[in-house]
Amino acid sequence: MDKLLIQGGTPLKGEVAISGAKNAALPILCASLLSAEPLTLANVPHLNDISTMLRLLAQMGVEVTLDGADGLVLDSRALHNPVAPYDMVKTMRASILVLGPLLARFGEAKVSLPGGCAIGARPVDQHIKGLRAMGAEIRVEEGYVIARGKLKGARIVTDMVTVTGTENLMMAAVLAEGETVIENAAREPEVVDLANCLSAMGARISGAGSDVIRIHGVERLSGATHSIMPDRIETGTYLCAAAATGGQVRLTRTSSSYLDVVVDKLLDAGCEIDTERDAIVLRAPQRLKAVSLRTAPYPAFPTDMQAQFMAINCVAEGSAVIRETIFENRFMHAVELIRLGADIRIDANNAVVTGAPRLNGATVMATDLRASASLVIAGLAAQGETLIERIYHLDRGYERIEEKLSRLGASVRRVH
Ligand code: UD1
Numbered sequence: 504m505d506k507l508l509i510q511g512g513t514p515l516k517g518e519v520a521i522s523g524a525k526n527a528a529l530p531i532l533c534a535s536l537l538s539a540e541p542l543t544l545a546n547v548p549h550l551n552d553i554s555t556m557l558r559l560l561a562q563m564g565v566e567v568t569l570d571g572a573d574g575l576v577l578d579s580r581a582l583h584n585p586v587a588p589y590d591m592v593k594t595m596r597a598s599i600l601v602l603g604p605l606l607a608r609f610g611e612a613k614v615s616l617p618g619g620c621a622i623g624a625r626p627v628d629q630h631i632k633g634l635r636a637m638g639a640e641i642r643v644e645e646g647y648v649i650a651r652g653k654l655k656g657a658r659i660v661t662d663m664v665t666v667t668g669t670e671n672l673m674m675a676a677v678l679a680e681g682e683t684v685i686e687n688a689a690r691e692p693e694v695v696d697l698a699n700c701l702s703a704m705g706a707r708i709s710g711a712g713s714d715v716i717r718i719h720g721v722e723r724l725s726g727a728t729h730s731i732m733p734d735r736i737e738t739g740t741y742l743c744a745a746a747a748t749g750g751q752v753r754l755t756r757t758s759s760s761y762l763d764v765v766v767d768k769l770l771d772a773g774c775e776i777d778t779e780r781d782a783i784v785l786r787a788p789q790r791l792k793a794v795s796l797r798t799a800p801y802p803a804f805p806t807d808m809q810a811q812f813m814a815i816n817c818v819a820e821g822s823a824v825i826r827e828t829i830f831e832n833r834f835m836h837a838v839e840l841i842r843l844g845a846d847i848r849i850d851a852n853n854a855v856v857t858g859a860p861r862l863n864g865a866t867v868m869a870t871d872l873r874a875s876a877s878l879v880i881a882g883l884a885a886q887g888e889t890l891i892e893r894i895y896h897l898d899r900g901y902e903r904i905e906e907k908l909s910r911l912g913a914s915v916r917r918v919h
Contacts, residue, residue, distance in 0.1 A: 507891040509882035510914035515750035521757035522548040522902040523731035527696040529597040530670040535577035536604035540726030559591045589615040603675035611651040633659040633672040656681030664800040676718035677706040685716045691801040692761040696732040703727035733757040736807045739765045743811040746787045747884040755782045793821035810877035817845035819858040836874035839867040864889040872900045
């Protein structure tokens with residue numbers, strides 16, 4: 504298994520380009536199932552989660568063609584097997600996103616239940632509840648969600664804000680008969696990016712980005728061309744890495760417009776930030792100030808940036824309280840950060856972090872995607888050598904991370 508070896512203590516300096524958003528690309532790849540005409544995508548990130556999704560679509564009969572460095576053409580005309588098997592779903596929960604489109608276009612789908620993951624139980628009851636409200640017959644048998652039926656528009660109020668739940672229901676509704684209203688919808692920018700792609704394919708959607716999305720079903724969707732939005736979490740992660748090391752970076756092919764709260768917190772921490780149309784520049788102070796935060800659905804502070812802010816608080820001046828409200832078990836990085844000398848106390852879903860003047864390198868283990876990112880940030884800020892084990896988590900969500908960090912002057916090496 505690959506490991507990452509970091510020689511810490513060097514401020515990050517320079518310019519790096521941000522990739523397309525994983526969490527926008529995954530549902531948009533599934534949107535290709537909704538049409539018999541090809542969907543052409545640009546700015547698709549090279550990530551293991553994307554390869555997993557492409558393998559899943561290909562075994563269903565979707566033809567995938569590469570189009571330049573980061574483009575893809577997906578053609579689901581010859582789809583013959585509307586099944587998502589356990590072996591593929593277990594490695595990536597987002598596979599559940601094929602359920603809504605398959606049911607909408609073919610009237611049937613068989614998708615393995617994703618089960619839990621390291622950060623929490625993560626059920627899909629809201630996806631199922633919404634599809635049932637649209638008239639689907641759904642049984643759960645031998646670990647599979649087996650769905651069939653012709654979908655009709657419905658009013659759906661989800662019990663909590665769910666990102667992939669909203670996306671699944673939106674994709675189901677675009678081909679349903681009549682109007683669907685999703686209330687308590689997720690407002691994440693990735694939901695808007697998916698809605699933009701679906702609209703380019705001929706869907707009639709209004710309200711994406713607000714908590715009420717209206718979809719007027721159409722007979723069929725056409726092909727389209729769409730460019731995936733920049734990854735706001737990758738952007739935030741590199742900003743934190745620069746902040747933690749006292750560096751100065753310019754991130755291109757991205758935008759601060761989806762990162763308001765994250766940028767505000769970095770300003771509170773003492774960083775200077777200039778935003779350009781397609782770039783962000785960050786200059787870190789000598790020593791950061793601690794910043795408290797509470798995660799919540801967009802537009803509040805993203806749970807996917809919680810671990811990275813825990814890492815920067817480990818080297819900041821003062822104490823901060825971090826409150827996680829989305830996932831029940833998302834502090835696994837804390838014990839690993841403590842191995843580097845961090846002072847963190849966990850009490851249920853609160854973490855109290857007291858900054859230390861310095862961290863010292865050690866061997867640590869990555870436990871999930873964003874936890875791994877926090878260990879990279881802490882390793883870059885620490886004195887000496889940090890070895891991060893199980894970095895396959897990082898490869899799920901960060902494109903060529905060691906190459907991008909090296910371009911910013913970090914000493915980072917992948918060890919096989
Ligand atoms: C998505 C993101 C993930 C991010 C998360 C929260 C993708 C591919 N992944 O995950 O990176 O951390 O949003 O911003 O976009 N829940 C239920 N029942 C359901 C659905 C959700 O109880 O049917 C609960 C979950 O357990 C969790 C909360 O709702 O506690 C929010 O989860 P959700 O927004 O659905 O997360 P994902 O869409 O899986």
